[in-house]
Amino acid sequence: MMHNPSKVRQKIMKKWIMGLRSCSSSHENLSLSERRWIIKLSADLALASVRNGSRRWSRAIIEEASRNPDNKGLIQRMLGSGCDYRSPCLIPREGRSDGNGAGHVTKSMWVATSSKKIVKRCRRARRSNGRAPRRNEAASIAKRLVKKRTQLLKDFVPGGQDMDDVSLIEETLDYIVWLRAQVDVMRALAHSLPATTSI
Amino acid sequence: MSSRSRSSRQGSSRISDDQIVDLVSKLRSLLPEIRNGRRSDKVSASKVLQETCNYIRNLHQEVDDLSERLSQLLQTIDPDSAEASIIRSLIM
Numbered sequence: 001m002m003h004n005p006s007k008v009r010q011k012i013m014k015k016w017i018m019g020l021r022s023c024s025s026s027h028e029n030l031s032l033s034e035r036r037w038i039i040k041l042s043a044d045l046a047l048a049s050v051r052n053g054s055r056r057w058s059r060a061i062i063e064e065a066s067r068n069p070d071n072k073g074l075i076q077r078m079l080g081s082g083c084d085y086r087s088p089c090l091i092p093r094e095g096r097s098d099g100n101g102a103g104h105v106t107k108s109m110w111v112a113t114s115s116k117k118i119v120k121r122c123r124r125a126r127r128s129n130g131r132a133p134r135r136n137e138a139a140s141i142a143k144r145l146v147k148k149r150t151q152l153l154k155d156f157v158p159g160g161q162d163m164d165d166v167s168l169i170e171e172t173l174d175y176i177v178w179l180r181a182q183v184d185v186m187r188a189l190a191h192s193l194p195a196t197t198s199i
Numbered sequence: 200m201s202s203r204s205r206s207s208r209q210g211s212s213r214i215s216d217d218q219i220v221d222l223v224s225k226l227r228s229l230l231p232e233i234r235n236g237r238r239s240d241k242v243s244a245s246k247v248l249q250e251t252c253n254y255i256r257n258l259h260q261e262v263d264d265l266s267e268r269l270s271q272l273l274q275t276i277d278p279d280s281a282e283a284s285i286i287r288s289l290i291m
Contacts, residue, residue, distance in 0.1 A: 020273075036270035040262060142245060146219075149248035156255040169222040172251060176229055179258050186265040193272045 002177050008050065012185045015046035015078065022077040041071060045078050047182040056167070057175045060159025223247050230254055 002008055019042030023030075030038070044061055051058035062079065065071045150168065154160035157172050223244045230250050 032270050035273065036266045039269050039273070040266035043262065043266070145245035146248065149245050149252065152252050153248055153255075156252050156259070166218055166222065169219070169226065172255075173222065173225055173229065176251070176255065176258075179255070179262075183258055183261050183265070186262060186269065190265050190268050190272065193269075 002181070005181060008178075008181050009185050009188070011050045012043075012046050012182055013189070015049055016043050016185065019043075019046060019074060019078045023074065038074070041065060041074060042078065043182055043186055045075060046185075047178060049079050051178055055171060055174050056163065057158040057160075057171050058178075060162075064158065219244060226251055 020038065023038050023042070045065060048058040048061040053059050053062075062075065066075055150165055153172060154163070154168060157163075157168065157175050160168055160171070163171060227243070227247050230247065
């Protein structure tokens with residue numbers, strides 16, 4: 001899924017350090033929590049920037065960070081003012097297909113319709129003789145669980161609230177791999193620094 | 200009439216089920232904790248989704264913890280400090 005993981009980690013590390021350095025001149029005495037904020041934000045932005053806006057989650061990270069005016073300076077320094085990471089994909093949620101093709105399944109098609117109609121089907125099946133009601137019930141319970149868990153997943157993937165179920169899982173697959181790279185980079189730095197620092 | 204609507208419903212859910220099953224199996228391969236298949240694909244799909252949420256949550260937590268730790272390790276974010284040379288060696 002990731003062609004060259006070590007190269008990716010290097011890129012993230014470089015971008016991240018660049019972000020950290022860009023803050024050193026403007027803030028002389030940072031509090032611990034301010035430093036922590038900058039460290040985390042620049043790491044997140046480094047990840048998003050290295051992913052280069054080709055994924056919704058990466059654009060969503062930048063979008064969400066941009067909402068806080070305190071972050072504008074760092075975002076500009078790390079990503080450049082010329083970049084516009086906004087995209088038509090980030091239109092407020094409609095849960096609709098954006099015309100990707102006839103087979104494209106949207107949330108409204110899969111989740112809402114099928115769970116409503118499955119419940120109806122179960123009720124009907126209970127009354128009729130031809131079907132096995134227990135199998136239908138198990139299927140409907142399973143589908144409801146999947147729906148519930150899919151909703152939960154949306155909170156964990158940046159920009160997830162605006163995605164249909166299929167895009168969500170595709171984005172999740174990508175996000176996990178790249179997020180792991182970010183964690184590896186941060187861990188590498190934390191482990192390589194001496195326990196006590198001298199200023 | 201009911202059979203027509205039922206088959207069209209089944210048509211759309213068949214496409215989505217296949218896609219979801221395919222993607223969920225890819226998710227499963229990313230999560231080392233889940234190896235065994237369960238009774239049905241749909242039951243394991245919900246388990247995979249749950250594990251995925253947990254996994255991402257843990258990764259986010261690790262980012263927070265590492266940020267915390269690094270904020271203590273990096274007294275100043277200073278290009279000329281001793282840390283900077285370590286950092287430089289990591290990047291090269």
